[in-house]
Amino acid sequence: MTRPCPSCGEQLADAAAFCEACGAQVGAADADLAGGPGGVKPPVVAGEAAPFDATFPTRIAGSARAPSGPRPCLACGGVVGPDGYCDSCGTKQPDERDHFREQPAPWVAGVCDRGLVHARNEDALALHAGDTAAGPRAVLVVLDGVSNTDDSHLASLAGARAARDVLRATLPAGLGTAQSRTAAAARLFQQAVDAAQAAIVDLTPDGSEHPPSATFAAAVLEGGRLVVGNIGDSRVYWLPDAGTPSQLSVDDSVAQLQIEAGMTRREAEEGPQGHAITRWLGVDAPDLEPRLCELDLDRPGWLLACSDGLWNYLSEPAALAERLRLAAADAGADPMAVALALVAHANASGGHDNITVALARVSPPPGHNAPDHARGPERESDG
Incomplete structure (x- = not known):
């Protein structure tokens, strides 16, 4: 059975995913983009990704300012045609799974990029933003x-979205004490990890000798309250405008174990096991309890979640804060522009891995004067 390519008319095998003549994406994605078998296109929530097709992930994400319609050219901002080339400058655009962006609010944005070396983008992000009685609320989720x-x-994309959907819920207050509040937040983060795990397991091929797996990092900001959870070596940083920048997550990695044993960060991270992880999500995961950190923010700054494609070049919080400061000096407080600048820096530094940058511009509510220190339970790596 054959059918014509919707872009150039070339006859294709019925099961083809790409047109060999023009390179257009076809196959399962066509029905989704055209409205599906019933002719009704699934709704797209502004600033969040279109529904994910596990068979062929094509329509990934859109900006809150442009949730649907033609995507912009990454080179000049023109309109990308159905053949994947810009109608204005003619630049061939990457597959939307190779580079996508989300911006659910003007102060929250993220970029996920294939980098320069890997054949495909195995990073994923999922974002959410809104308002609560406690103040503005953001959810940043990164899976590598x-x-x-x-x-x-x-699996990483499905897991990121599943975790994001759990973390949309307002942070629980527990019984009103600091201890019960932290315990209640821990339960919510465990539910997010469990949801991400279930999504990854559901997409595990039968009989796979190398089942899909991913790291996990998530941050929930609600007013001036921040809760962070992670498994693996994707990270969350707090980069205040004034004060000491810090890495809030603690890696589950061989490098982290070496650092704890006395090796310098640089020696450990640049060593032969610098990116060997000791915990992850997937059917063969050794442990699914996230490390947690809770922080009260009392000053403006940037909340950043990222994969190792970025921190590989900017691991130290001070170095990352300085690079972000330079990007913000050019872009102002626009998190999308800053995220793009950080991705560009990683690619200019070699782009040896997929790169994900999720940012929230933080302005604590007036009168929020909590101390700037981390607290809460923290679980040591299982090694």
């Missing part, structure tokens, strides 16, 4: 698919 496993690019 492990590159030597099957279908990790599918």
Whole structure:
């Protein structure tokens, strides 16, 4: 059975995913983009990704300012045609899974990019923003698919979205005490990890010898309250405009164990096991309890969640804060422009891994004068 390419008319095998003549994406994605079998296109929520097709992830994300319609050219901002080329400058655009962006609010944005070396983008992000009685609310979720496993690019995206959907809920207050509040937040983050795990397991191919797996990092900001959870070596940083920048997450990695044993950060992270993780999500995961950190913010700054594609070049909080400061000096407080600048820096530094940057511009509510220190339970790596 054959059918014509919707872009150039070339006859294609019925099961083809790409047109070999023009390079257009076809196959399962066509029905989704055209409105599906019933002719009704699934709704797209402004600033969040279109519904994910595990068979062929094409329509990934859109800006809050442009949730649907033609995507912009990454080179000149023109309109990208159905053949994947810019109608204005003619630049061939990357597949939307290779580079996508989300901006659910003007103060929250993220970029996920393939980098320059890997054949596909196995990173994923999922964002949410809104308002609560406690103040503005943001959810940043980053999953980094492990590159030597099957279908990790599918699993990481499904897992990120599943975790984001759980973390939309308002942070629980517990019984009103600090201890019960922290315990209640821990339960919510555990539910998010469990949801991400279930999504990854659902996409694990039958009989896979290398089942998909991914790291996990998530941050929920609600007013001046911040809760962070992670498994693996994707990270969350707090980069205040004034004060000491800090890495809030603690890696589950061989490098972290070496650092704890006395090795310098640089020696450990640049060593032969610098990116070997000791915990992850997936059917063969050794442990699914996230490390947690809780922080009260009392000053403006930037909340950043990222994969190792960025921190590989800017691991130290001070170095990352300085690079972000330079980007913000050019872009102002626009988190999308700053995220793009950080991705560009990682690519200019070699782009050896997929790169994900999720940012929230933080302005604590007036009168929020909590101390600037981390607290809460923290779980040591299982090694």
